[in-house]
Amino acid sequence: MVEIINKINDFLWGAPSLILLVGTGLFLTIILKGMPFRKLFYAMKLAFVPDKEDSSAEGDVSNFKALMTSLAGMIGNGNIAGIATAITLGGPGALFWMWVVGLLGMATKYSEALLAQIYRVKNENGEYSSGPMYYIERGIGKKWKPLAAAFAIFAAIAALGTGNGVQSNTIADVMDNSFHVTGWVTGIILVVLTALIIFGGLKRISNVAGVFVPFLALLYIVGALLVLVINYDQILPAFELIFTHAFTPVSAAGGFTGFVVSQAIQQGVSKGIFSNEAGLGTVALIAGNAKTTHPVKQGLVAMTGVFIVTIIICTMTGLVLIITGFWDPSGGLISGVEHNPNLEAGALTSAAFGSVLGVLGEYIVSVSVIFFGFSTIIGWYVYGAKCFEYLFGLKYISLYGVIYLACTYLGSVADLSLMWTIANLTNGLMIIPNLIGLLLLYKVIKRETEKFFANPVEKNQLS
Template identity: 45%
Template sequence: METLTEIIGAINGVVWGPMMLVLMLGIGLFLMLGLRLMPILKLGTGFKLLWQGRSAGSGDSGEIPPFQALMTALSATIGTGNIAGVATAVFMGGPGALFWMWCTALVGMATKFSEAVLAVKYREVDENGKHYGGPMYYIKNGLGSRWAWLGTAFAIFGAIAGFGIGNTVQSNSVADVLQSNFNLPPVVTGFILMFLVGAVLIGGIRRIGAVASTLVPLMAIAYLVAGLVVLAINAEQIPAALSLVFTHAFTPTAATGGFAGAAVWAAIRFGVARGVFSNEAGLGSAPIAHAAAKTNDPVRQGLIAMLGTFLDTIIVCSITGLVIITSGAWTSGATGAALTSAAFADALPGVGNYVVAISLAIFAFTTILGWSFYGERCIVFLMGPRAVKAYRFLWIVAVPVGATVSLDFIWLVADTMNAMMAIPNLIALALLSPVVFRLVREYFGKQSETSEAVTE
């Protein structure tokens, strides 16, 4: 096990090295500038379309309404990354890591927008009316046969990575937090999760979308309210916390208390890595869900899709990060969900740790559901629909296994697989960016013409 950990650790050091961070942030910045800051400027339009997308138009093709598509994508992104991942980033990189998470999210909005646009543009429909899309399809249909190997590589990495980022990491974190707060044995947690996941997966994307559209908004709002209450209690510490975030984004963080200290590179590396783990912008996972949306306009879905990154990182992760820093718990030596629990419990004794435990459990449960869909779509691309049942069986069995293994090893594998997924997707986004820019010009050109016609 130690040898395997060392090998994966060495690979992780390469794939999450300077070149990956430059690629991740660089492609996002390139897309943001190519879109002329549109994702930021049209944020309000995105929320308006999201509200309208609670139900699909009669002439729209797809499987689930646009709102459910976003909730399915958010179900996969709002998980342990928002609670344990943020804490790990601050523990390893210091308060400055939160700043780099924000940077990743801002450029990630352009990345997520572009992914969804291409997913809807190049999706395929089978004889049963099911819609299939995502990086493997926009590589195949957008870049042509000579790039087919790149789409296959993404699908392979995606099918495997799901067992890390979307399954075992989630069940492991739930088992850990429920054991520490409710003394529930990890094995029991694992089998309860396995039963619940299996019950939902039987219904496919429609049931996943229905469950996600109910649980995700409910728990996200509850968690945000609890976080805002804690920040209100720690209000006097907020200016100092923000100062730490911006200062240590560019200067080393000295060792203090149980915090070992961190270089600027650590803040950047863990801020970007955990930011990507949380919002998945650039990984190519979310467009698989958005490809199933009932819509005939790629840009409209892109405007809705980019909200996922904003809500996940700019809102939810910021609340977690600021709660941890304002509480002072980040210097305690604790990490992961335990650090977040300690931060909430500091302001809300006897209540805060339970808020974190319940939130993480539900967030992780919905993440397992969302990622099961991603993995299944990757398997369909590689082996056809008949392989779904076998993959689904392995997925359900992996849940209790993940609940009982080492968290450090699981995080390492998940981190590595994230990067392996991202590389083919980022290459495709760069090559297909002219298509995205053209579709955006056409969409807003029509909007402008319609507006002028109404005025006249």
């Protein structure tokens, strides 16, 4: 079964799907006439400066808290381990292609959040429900409901694996290796903390995310900045390597086999999408709960998440790995730092930080992995619960919470090779119905965007 699923995964995450994801982002960027780039500063202002009009609009949480809840799901161990994997398998040039997919992904995220607001519905508790399943069914038509249900099924399962089990497994490994806490103890702690937050409802989750996410992101960024400042003279050479090897191969040397350009492109695109989730439709599951006077505003706020995750946090990680020389499996071509060639993923990032900051650097990464992982667990619960609600109604939502907590514990103590495989499968399957929805509703995206920016009142605000 694992072999069959792996073959399906190879196809889902192969060239056709990656081209479709990047192509959708490019198409949406073109029909929006580059709006995500032109209005980025305005989008940042909407995200981080409270708007009195938005605070009195209909919705369940503020723009900022909706963004933080979304970031809680996005800022996971993919931003630490995933970037290390991309650069060690694709070379420094992978970071360039990650930027490309991140910039194009801004249009995709914008469109997902915009449609989430337009087609959101109120549930029995008076809270808003949104997501690709709603804009597929209500935007394209009832006959597309099977496709909407397919997305909900894939996402509800993906939340148990990608957003939960594999995260608790990573946390348990770090707790054991760095702090000598056994897996079952970590599992119990995670279950208790997760239960206290998720059973408090969306508002408690968003309140926790509103404090938690900025703190953990700042901790990691400060640690990365320390490494960069100490090695400031290596920053320009690092960028030179990134831009050079985005288009030219890295030569082999000694036991080092080198990298071809196709590896850089594949790793950069796939890990970029994995880190910012543009195209998965996850942001649409929370964007509909935001208080805003216009759907376009929430779309703009949502797209800043891609910029924060890919252009800022992933770039920080990539630069640290390149500057310290830990991108090269043979031991480092820039600084000559010798390291264990068996290190990979998060352990490699931790060693890179530690090579400059000592034990402090290793602890910064270890603590970041724990907090990033936990934020992902609570963020993805929102996604899974929204999809479960669409499929079965609010009556059984507590059942999903119990299942979710069980996966949290199992992830801490079990071998998750099969769960990782299934998680990758369901993540890949989520993309198909979501992209179909976005492409078939592109006229709505284009029309609503043009109407918003043609409004003289909004023009005054933007000037």
